[in-house]
Amino acid sequence: MNKQKVYWSKNLKYIGVLMSIWFVVSFGCGILLKDFLNNYQLGGFKLGFWFAQQGAIYVFVLLIFIYVLLMNRLDKDFELEE
Amino acid sequence: MDIQTWTYIIVGLTFTLYIGIAIWTRVGTTKGFYVAGGGVSPLANGMATAADWMSAASFISMAGLISFMGYDGSVYLMGWTGGYVLLALLLAPYLRKFGKFTVPDFIGDRYYSNYARSVAVICALFVSFTYVAGQMRGVGVVFSRFLEVDINLGVILGTGIVFFYAVMGGMKGITYTQVAQYCVLIFAFMVPAIFISIMMTGNPIPQLGFGDQLSDGTYLLDKLDGLHAELGFAAYTDGSKSLIDVFFITAALMVGTAGLPHVIVRFFTVPKVKDARISAGYALVFIAILYTTAPAISAFARTNLIETIHNKPYDKLPSWVINWKKTGLIEFKDKNRDGIVQYLGDLSKNEVKIDKDIIVLANPEIAKLPNWVIALVAAGGLAAALSTAAGLLLVISTSVAHDIIKKQWKPNISEKEELMWARISAGGAVIIAAYFGINPPDYVAATVALAFGLAAASFFPAIVLGVFFKRMNKEGAISGMIAGLLFTIFYILKFKFGLLGGGNQNDWWFGISPEGIGTLGMLINLFTALVIMKFTPPPPNEVQKIVENIRIPEKID
Numbered sequence: 001m002n003k004q005k006v007y008w009s010k011n012l013k014y015i016g017v018l019m020s021i022w023f024v025v026s027f028g029c030g031i032l033l034k035d036f037l038n039n040y041q042l043g044g045f046k047l048g049f050w051f052a053q054q055g056a057i058y059v060f061v062l063l064i065f066i067y068v069l070l071m072n073r074l075d076k077d078f079e080l081e082e
Numbered sequence: 083m084d085i086q087t088w089t090y091i092i093v094g095l096t097f098t099l100y101i102g103i104a105i106w107t108r109v110g111t112t113k114g115f116y117v118a119g120g121g122v123s124p125l126a127n128g129m130a131t132a133a134d135w136m137s138a139a140s141f142i143s144m145a146g147l148i149s150f151m152g153y154d155g156s157v158y159l160m161g162w163t164g165g166y167v168l169l170a171l172l173l174a175p176y177l178r179k180f181g182k183f184t185v186p187d188f189i190g191d192r193y194y195s196n197y198a199r200s201v202a203v204i205c206a207l208f209v210s211f212t213y214v215a216g217q218m219r220g221v222g223v224v225f226s227r228f229l230e231v232d233i234n235l236g237v238i239l240g241t242g243i244v245f246f247y248a249v250m251g252g253m254k255g256i257t258y259t260q261v262a263q264y265c266v267l268i269f270a271f272m273v274p275a276i277f278i279s280i281m282m283t284g285n286p287i288p289q290l291g292f293g294d295q296l297s298d299g300t301y302l303l304d305k306l307d308g309l310h311a312e313l314g315f316a317a318y319t320d321g322s323k324s325l326i327d328v329f330f331i332t333a334a335l336m337v338g339t340a341g342l343p344h345v346i347v348r349f350f351t352v353p354k355v356k357d358a359r360i361s362a363g364y365a366l367v368f369i370a371i372l373y374t375t376a377p378a379i380s381a382f383a384r385t386n387l388i389e390t391i392h393n394k395p396y397d398k399l400p401s402w403v404i405n406w407k408k409t410g411l412i413e414f415k416d417k418n419r420d421g422i423v424q425y426l427g428d429l430s431k432n433e434v435k436i437d438k439d440i441i442v443l444a445n446p447e448i449a450k451l452p453n454w455v456i457a458l459v460a461a462g463g464l465a466a467a468l469s470t471a472a473g474l475l476l477v478i479s480t481s482v483a484h485d486i487i488k489k490q491w492k493p494n495i496s497e498k499e500e501l502m503w504a505r506i507s508a509g510g511a512v513i514i515a516a517y518f519g520i521n522p523p524d525y526v527a528a529t530v531a532l533a534f535g536l537a538a539a540s541f542f543p544a545i546v547l548g549v550f551f552k553r554m555n556k557e558g559a560i561s562g563m564i565a566g567l568l569f570t571i572f573y574i575l576k577f578k579f580g581l582l583g584g585g586n587q588n589d590w591w592f593g594i595s596p597e598g599i600g601t602l603g604m605l606i607n608l609f610t611a612l613v614i615m616k617f618t619p620p621p622p623n624e625v626q627k628i629v630e631n632i633r634i635p636e637k638i639d
Contacts, residue, residue: 008633015171022167026160026336031329034153038319044293044301049319052156053148053377054289057163057370064170064363071175071359080635 104247115252128364138220146438153321161335218519270462314427330598338534539603562611
């Protein structure tokens, strides 16, 4: 029972961190901070525009794979592999 | 060979493939019909999810839409991909562990109430029918444009194919045809994109060409912003929607995506919890290939379009413009009679009307690609529309056969009878969808806002609360869903359909458009649910056990 609680709270911690990044790259860099970031260039892109139309999506993909790795490791540590 | 012959050949080949798969994947059990026996590999499920998710609108219309919206189009790009992070982290693994067949199954069991189940069934049916009507129409449109057959005949042909593999193979048939359809559609989308990128920037990767220099040494996007300023359009990289509206629409699309039943059920088809997580990752990779290419096509096509038509004499327009003029997708009117085309932001002087769909459909001709590539785009558009339609039809058939007939009306029917009902309802749903494809209600486009709004305001909060708040009870969840739904429906009816007093942009609450209101609906749902929960008894012990159980992956079955 206790073990379950530890597992769950670790999972919540991972989710919390990853969802914060999710929020920052999309709603943050792509929307709220867009005008500010547009002062910087990334090649031919204005940075804020790049986050909104490219960057956020790449980070989304990465976030899911990081979560998969973290959870697979956690499942192994807690011997919860199916 | 001419375009039409190529189109008949390529579309014919892909349709034969889909039928072949249907015969190979016949099913004989309800588990096979509803969730493909739960034995789909995560990679195949990722591909199927991508095809399931990317509809005729994503394939044909999105790049064009962004082309005319510039930065504002980002709401679709982030909104329709960011939802997968929510799915992978907050929904898919737990719903897989729960291990039933449908979303209303989860809502009904978790909130120990057939009333909650009914609310969920009604939402699922509404969302799916709304969506499927648009897909069947898309099939008809592709047929009529590329094969010059009547739109209605096109709808009937598409219906016939979906009917065959959905009714025979259920989820199993749908899954493996979707895998094939993904391959067709992504190939068809990428080939013209790569050629256009090379043509304009010399870079074969559209995502990089997007930020690259044109042959005259200026960056594509700077050039485009310059052209926009010259012609009196809002800057391409800036857009014209308000910040709060962009924020709310993006959030509503993300949350709505994560709450769409035809996407969620795909995660019931993989064997393990861990597969559900990774297949959400694969799905997003497959989706991201198209979603990061689309805005590049938008910018290429926009620049190309302006340079091809603006300030050019009417009698010297390139042949693709003449060809597409026949379809009515591009229209000219020489207002000042100077014999030269003016394409301007100022509506009183602008002489060109362009339909957004032309951006993807005419792309291969603009890039002077061979005829077989044009035929491929037709097959891709059909694959996108058919795969989404099939996924939605399955949700409708499961909702009727499983959630209504088996769970509420006739709990004692045998598996064979349930399977028969599932097939009958799939067949019935296909026919209704075809009817709406032939007689599209003129508010189809508007109802998409409603579909996302409803998914955002109902399913998403109910499921997340059900997993993450053990204390959440039926009183809280049901009142939350009803409050969120009523609010969202009210707002969309008022501001999108002009009912209940109507109103225009200036009357929007907090400047939020009907497309973005689902976000507020979701917040209202969460708030109502949490408040009501405080004043009502906790859920029974066995329900709390279910919650503890779905949080831990352990063995299933």
